[in-house]
Amino acid sequence: MTTGPLRTLLLWCPDWPTNAAAIEYDFGLDTPLALIERGEVFACSPTARRDGVRRGLRVREAQSRCTDLIAVPYDPVLDHRAFEPVIAAVEEIVPGVQLSRPGTCVMRARGPSRYYGGERQAAQALLDTLAHVGVRNARVGIADGPFAAEQAAKLRSDQGTDAIRIVPVGSSPEFLAPFGVDLLQRPELAVLLVRLGIHTLGDFAALDILQVRDRFGPDGVLAHRLASGYDPSDVDARVPPADHSSVVEFETPLDRVDQVAFAFRTAADEFVARLQASSLVATAIRIEVRTESGDSRARTWLHPRWFTAGDVLDRVRWQLQGAGLAESGLSSAISALRVEPESVDPAGNHEAGLYGGATDERIHSGLSRVQGMVGHAGVLTARIGGGRNPSDRRVLVPWGDLPPGGEAAVEASQSLPWPGKLPGPPPATVFPERQRVAVNAAHGGNLLVDDRGELSDVPVEFQAPGKAPVPVSAWAGPWPVVERWWDAGGTRLHRFQIVDDSGAAWLLVLDDSGWWAEARYD
């Protein structure tokens, strides 16, 4: 028995990525906003589009078209996260929702339309629900099959756009016929069809399916069926994921870190216990802190292994300490705290061995203890990065965190050639802050480097910080370093290596502000 395509309701929130970013970064919906991916505009808000910003433009070009454009890096995770409350609200009134991508979801139309007494009423009920969670520009399309429903939702008519568009049962082929073949989302096929003189879906649907199969294979057959309004795909309803997040609201906002941490203790235990009940462990969590004044701060914490309740509590404390002004006081009282797992892993992968844990687990618990004493950022791991100065080449990352940009970025930067880096053994002491030193010339006066890179005199005397001046026994330089000269934050300096009379070797820097010691070879 063959059945026709499934009657489908598709819910579409236009410009979802920019909407999500606007919600996340707290911009108004009419702010000209552009999401940037790899230096190009990935999506833009309607206001920006009115000024001529388009997808695929370079950032500079977009900014010149729309001068008050706000450019934000595109984050696909954000789309999903912001859509989660929306889809949860939809699931409250209609079960069996399939998330096709953030901003778009599909459901069977038959159930809701019976329940609400008609397809239009069902669609209206959905739009009302969405307006309730803050999405006001959503559109609904109802047609035979998800493909036709999507085209119905996205259709722009001459009289403006309708929030609800219903294609009557059985008339999807006629509805789809005038659309162009590029809607099939198969660029190669679309180009070929246009060359063959087939411009609309109707033309394509008129072809014999057997010939299409012979020429274009199974994927061509699928495209042909979409075009002719016989969308074979079913709605694959998602199982609503269990909500593992944990929220604590403080009736009286708390203004001390220890109070908040104490109040969250039970919630942290429950958070971990709930994950354990579903045989999961969290390897990354996101802590969101809402203050009394209404603003909220969120940060993601990674864990080298997985979070226990104590670890969660530590992260809460560290995050609050980082945000606060004094040691235990906070800049604003905390009214709510929310912890959600950002990435989870089956607990079986993290089971301790039969004969106790491996060495690394011991290391980890010991280092966590030290972190408890000196704070999260007090225990560091080191990597060698890229750069010309010893201090640039030192990348320090808190234990358990990833370096900025990830390990790959550090390695890539390290493997660049960096012309001008120092040869010979690297200095064992690299001052965190460069130190003021004095170098005296043979004939008095200041030692200067002229425009040709020549030193005006010979250095004969060197004074280390807090020491008496000693004669210089060997030296070399100047080695000019000019970095980012086009930028106000660029550097322009000359480097020297000197060995003083006591045998100590130094890496010195001469810039406009005088002589500095950057590192010591000791």
Place this chain on the structure above:
Amino acid sequence: MSLAVAPPRTPDFAAGPSAVASQVAELQARIRGMQTTRIDSHGLPTSPGVAELLPGGVLRAGVVYSVLESTTLALAMLAGPSAAGAWCGVVGVPSLGVEAAAAAGIDLDRLVLVPEPGDQWLQVTAALADVVTVVMTRPPASVSPAEVSRLGSRLRQRGSTLVTLGDWPQSEATLRVTDDRWMGLGDGHGYLAARRVTVAVTGRTLSGKPRRKQMWLPDSEQTVRSAGLAGVPPVRSDRHETAAAS
């Protein structure tokens, strides 16, 4: 039970009182060496250049070594255990050159830094010594004798080694770098390429007079190794160097 006992030597009184004193000190050192009753004093893997410096030729677990005037030498002491798969920690050295640590042969994946322990230096060092094999640290200016012995017993119990940058009252050996001589840097040309130093080693199990060794720290291939002139007084080797240079 049989002990190989060297034939008793009569002190050579004719050689004068200083020779007698040195011979007495040497014998005392031998007695002390034989009286070591610790059971946990196994050695850690050590790079050959460093092993020659240390009393007994091995970096022992559960004791403290102090290194004066050289971070590079301290890093070289960490390199042997690290290369053999041990974890290393560095406490209270915010100016540590990470690249130098890697060049010395320390695996950065197994290196943990606590640059600013603040007033909790002792607790942090002890907690780190619980889990890592070798801890390098710069002790604060004032450490009370009680703290010294507490940390010492913790180290013995855990079998981890402490390398201090600076004096430490109960150290197994003190390594002081003297007579720094850099190669490669001239008068306005060249670059620092290699360094030859004299390391003076004094230790509890050694006689009172410091033992001196010539070392490359590092040589032009960036490895730390003995300069091979053990026992030759530094003055003579200096003259030799100068003669070769001129």
